[in-house]
Amino acid sequence: MNILVVGRGGREHAIIWSLKRNKKIKKIYCAPGNAGTATLADNIDIGELEFPRLVKFAQENAIDLVVVGPDDPLAAGIVDEFEAAAIPVYGPRKNAAEIEGSKIFMKDLLRKYNIPTAKYETFTDYNAANAYLKQQPLPIVIKADGLAAGKGVAVCFTREEADKALQETMVDKSFGAAGDKVVIEEFLEGQEMSILAFVDGETVRPMSPAQDHKPVFDGDKGPNTGGMGTYSPLPHIPQAIIDESIENIIKPTARAMVSEGRPFRGVLFAGLMITKDGPKTIEFNARFGDPETQVVLPRLQSDLLEIFQATINGSLDKIDISWSNEAAVCVVLASEGYPSTYPKGLPISGLDQISDEDALVFHAGTAIQDGQIVTNGGRVLGIVGRGPGIAEARANAYETANRISYQGKQNRTDIAAKALL
CATH class of the missing domain: 3.30.470.20 (ATP-grasp fold, B domain)
Structure with missing residues (x-):
């Protein structure tokens, strides 16, 4: 089989890594991929939203299955495009992907079918949203309706934070058209x-x-x-x-x-x-x-x-689906400044000294530049330690993460700590 995976992040690297265990797979392509996917698949220089080019590539390269990783192409209807070309594709159609593409659609669906969620109201007008916001207890959560690369959500603990988040989302358009509508919902603790x-x-x-x-x-x-x-x-x-x-x-x-x-x-x-x-x-x-x-x-x-x-x-x-009892802990290595602005093109050292026995290294924001692997995103690498329990997996992840370096590397030091209390 020939498979095309669409995306460029750590998720796509992990999907390709998992698929590679099947011996029936002849070739895997990744569009556009990253420095990590390049070690397991052929990277193709086609963007996730270039649907006509992706379909043409699939037709010309006898692709038997397309696997779509990111949210943007799903929300834009990539699955419908491949289905129209009679190419097998894994992922929801556009009308089903709206459960992520619109938070208002999702919240209204849950309300209609009495599925547990936080209390909320939705707004298309800034003044109406602002008036409602001032009447609500703190903390409060403000969400851009559309896709915002995981960043369109603000948990606000003060009035100043809430006012700023609403202003940035609806007036300043920090998340573009995704912030034309907002959900204001109660803060859930737990x-x-x-x-x-x-x-x-x-x-x-x-x-x-x-x-x-x-x-x-x-x-x-x-x-x-x-x-x-x-x-x-x-x-x-x-x-x-x-x-x-x-x-x-x-x-x-x-x-x-x-x-x-x-x-x-x-x-x-x-x-x-x-x-x-x-x-x-x-x-x-x-x-x-x-x-x-x-x-x-x-x-x-x-x-x-x-x-x-x-x-x-x-x-x-x-079909039967089974899971290992082994634990896995992923520590993300990010760029200095993330999730705001951050540099790119910084050389990464230490990767060639790590084997899968140490930990799995899934590339997220990386690229190859003059033969060297460099940073190319906010989240750069995901270091996955494995072990019989969380403590062992966590120790493996951090030990390996500490062997990788690049200028401005930042990561949390308390991943999975909650599971050990």
């Missing part, structure tokens, strides 16, 4: 949990849960990022809570999408908060999470290609 699930219509096959760390600094301080690290499994969260999340949130959401005429096929990712009143939905994503994928797929014992094919063929309910 432990965060991510559950990704392979979904085909009403068939839901949950993956092992993970926990992400969004704020940039230790102790969950500083602005939100796309994710500074993650770990799986979650030994400190009872299985009953995980089961409740699947039965009361993920499965009903899959059924709701079918009822709305938007059947979901692909990876449905639930970002959850475990509150004193039980699990509630923070967000849904329409694809593999980043960096959750980097700790979940290394624990997958079943064949990822078979899962993709079963979803496309409508037989997802008939």
Whole structure:
């Protein structure tokens, strides 16, 4: 088989790494890829939103399956384009990807079907939003409606923070058109949990849960990022809570999408908060999470290609999916200044001294420049340690992370610490 993976981040590197374990795969291409995917696949210089060029490449290179990683092309209808060309593709169609593409659509869907989530109101007018905001208790959460590369969410603890976040989103257009509409919702307290699930219509096959760390600094301080690290499994969260999340949130959401005429096929990712009143939905994503994928797929014992094919063929309910008891911890190495502005093109040293036995190194924001691997994004590398428990996996991840260097390297030092308390 020939496979095309669309994307350029750590998630796509992890997907390709997992697919490579299947011997039926003849060739994998990645468009556009990064310095890490180049070691496992042929990088193709085509952007994720260049649909005509991607379809043409797939036709000319006898691609048997396309796997779409990022949110932007899914929301823009890339799956519909490949389906129209009769090319098998893994991911939700445009009308199903709206569960991530519009937070207002997602919140209204949950409200309609009585699926647990935070109380909220939505606004298209800044003055109306501002008047409502002033009446709400703190802390409060302000979200841009559209896609904003994981950064369109502000958790505000003071009036000044709330006023600034609303102004930046709706007036200054810090997130572009994504901020034309906003969701203002109550702040939920508790432990965060991510559950990704392979979904085909009403068939839901949950993956092992993970926990992400969004704020940039230790102790969950500083602005939100796309994710500074993650770990799986979650030994400190009872299985009953995980089961409740699947039965009361993920499965009903899959059924709701079918009822709305938007059947979901692909990876449905639930970002959850475990509150004193039980699990509630923070967000849904329409694809593999980043960096959750980097700790979940290394624990997958079943064949990822078979899962993709079963979803496309409508037989997802008939296959067995098993998970390793081994733990995985991912520490993200980021650029100085991230999630704001940051430099690119800085040489990275130490990578050639690391083997898969030490830790897995998934590239996110990297490129090859004059034969040297250099930084090319805010999140540069994901270092994934593995071990019989979280403590061992965490030690492996940090020991390996400390052997990699580049100017301005920053990372959190408390990833997975919550699981060891």
